[in-house]
Amino acid sequence: MSDTNASSLPPQHQTHQPGEEARMNPEPQSLMQDYRAAGKLNGKVALVSGGDSGIGRAVCIGYAKEGADVAFIYLDEDRDAEETLQHIRAQGRKAIAIKGDIADAEFCKEAVKTVIETFGRLNILVNNAAEQHVCDRIEDISEAQLRRTFDTNIIGTFFLTQSAVEHLHEGDAIINSASVVAYRGKPVLLDYAATKGAIVALTRSLAGNLTDRKIRVNAVAPGPIWTPLIPASFSADDVEDFGQGSPMGRPGQPDEVAPSYIFLACNDSSYMTGQVLHPNGGTVIGG
Structure with missing residues (x-):
């Protein structure tokens, strides 16, 4: 594990979303260097939104x-995208x-x-792109911000899924973040959390909708x-304390989350649909 195991992160801020991985200190662990593969997705094709970083x-x-x-x-x-490629x-x-905006159908x-x-x-669609904006009071969330957050996080997910689903077949998978x-x-x-609640509801509903087509739909809730x-x-200042409130006392790394997406994409999860996995550092959900 990297320096994110330390008691705090170096204070830092970026002024543009979704942010650049190359500018982070320390950089996230997102290269899956310790992951040992087993050919579970041989011959498959995946489309991942927000796939350039994190x-x-x-x-x-x-x-x-x-x-x-x-x-x-x-x-x-662009720089993050090129490195991922x-x-x-x-x-x-x-x-x-x-390159483009998933809010555009x-x-x-x-x-x-x-x-x-x-x-x-x-064969595999991962709806992962998202944005979020900190706001202390509901009165201060502008209409433009509210609509933009929903456009990216849930409406974009809906548009991309609509476009992709006609090309998916039995045994294929949709995974939502x-x-x-x-x-x-x-x-x-507030607006970000509302969109993520909508994604959970969409995941469960779409899973039922696509059962007859034998396309599985699940989600990951990091x-x-x-x-x-x-x-x-x-x-x-908030970044400095990020993740310390989790039961493990630290933020997680992208490499610790990605295996959940691999599991849900491959045949190991063939009896799972409409479900949500929770790589969250020990927070008990619905227990």
């Missing part, structure tokens, strides 16, 4: 290690990065079309994970 990057690299070709969507962090290709897999259609034209198929805040709430992330979204959302 959890998305670890998922992309993990999928490549397991034998999948990978396409990922990113907003505008290099790490996927270093596993001997094909990879493409698709037409972009989602074009992104899926690009994946099909490039790889000829799609929820959050511990969908269950526990977060007073300063706790406090050290990703670029953290310094891009919180003040430098």
Whole structure:
């Protein structure tokens, strides 16, 4: 484990979301260097939104290690996207990065079309892209912020899934990124928490909707994970204390979350749909 095991993180802040991994101190563990693969995704093609950094990057690299070709969507962090491409290709897999905004329904259609034209198929969809904005009072959340958070986190998830589902078949999988805040709430992330609750409800409902097609739909609800979204959302002082309130007393790493996405993408989870996994450092949910 890296320096995030220390009592605190160095204070830091980034002014632009979703944030740059290369600017973080310490950089997250997102390269899956200690992960041992077993060919569980050989011949599969995955599409991951928000795949340029953080959890998305670890998922992309993990999928490549397991034998999948990978396409990922990113907003505008070109340097992070290029590094992720290099790490996927270093596993001997094909990879493409698709730049754009999933809040745009037409972009989602074009992104899926690009994946099909490039790889000829799609087997795994990971809806991971998100944004969050700290606000102390509900009165201070602007209409623009509210709509933007919902556009990215839940409406974008809906658009991308609509575009992808016609290309999925029996045995394929959809995996959504929820959050511990969908269950526990977060007073300063009202709109973000609401979108994550919506993702849980969508996951359960879509799982039932797609059962007859034998397409599994599940979610992962991480706790406090050290990703670029953290310094891009919180003040430098808040970053210093990030994750210390978890039962393990530290933030998690993307590498500690990505195996949940690998499990839900492969046949090991063939009897699971409509479920949520909770890599959150020990917080008990619904117990």
